[in-house]
Amino acid sequence: WKWILYMLRLEENYCRNPDKDGKGPWCYTTDPATRFDYCNIPECEVECMHCSGENYHGVIATTVSGIECQRWDSQKPHSHGYLPENFPEKDLKMNYCRNPDGEPRPWCFTTSPTKRWEYCDIPRCSESQMETSFWQGEDYQGKVSVTESGNTCQHWSAQSPHKHARTPENYPCK
Incomplete structure (x- = not known):
């Protein structure tokens, strides 16, 4: 906090x-x-993402193939260096999809032991959503x-x- x-x-x-x-x-x-x-x-991107989703702060937590995301503060089943305390500006909360490293779109480590990570299926914001999403x-x-x-x-x-x-x-x- x-x-x-x-x-x-x-x-x-x-x-x-x-x-x-x-x-x-x-x-x-x-x-x-x-x-x-x-x-x-612009408002925090919840329903959709702009550009590559580096500012996406929504709550989608499943990958494109439907696998649940691993929590960012967990090292199981996949060990990784993206710990929330090491990247506070990246909003690595719960098991929500994020783009902390400039990938083409948000992703997460998966809860599947055989699939380390995968992109998430987050729609891009339309032009009208971009213009009206202020808070x-x-x-x-x-x-x-x-x-x-x-x-x-x-x-x-x-x-x-x-x-x-x-x-x-x-x-x-x-």
Whole structure:
């Protein structure tokens, strides 16, 4: 849990949603004329995946041939180095399909002793799903630091060009 709290902090100049704004993640900008702006952050991919699914955070846990996935924190039946504590940014939860290494699509180690790993059958998102899948992002952990209008985000610890109280010290767990 410590890494989750760390990732949610107001760090660098990454877009965040410390006050649960209904419009989603935002930041103060480096543009003196624009105090803050919202960031265009896509919703966690649950029903479908974008591109190669490296940001897929859904709950599908079976392979294309129907084999149940092995838990990421387990070494049986297959020993591996993809332990959740070694790759906290890869969201290796339960036995869910993930793409921690840039494969063409999400995969998992299988529970079959004769099949080490296999791709998962996760559909690609349609263009309309990509355009409409936005969320509040109160737990957004990514590194987007540019707003939807193209402004660079101001560091949360900076007070210039915009003074504010939403500092890492005032919001240690956001």
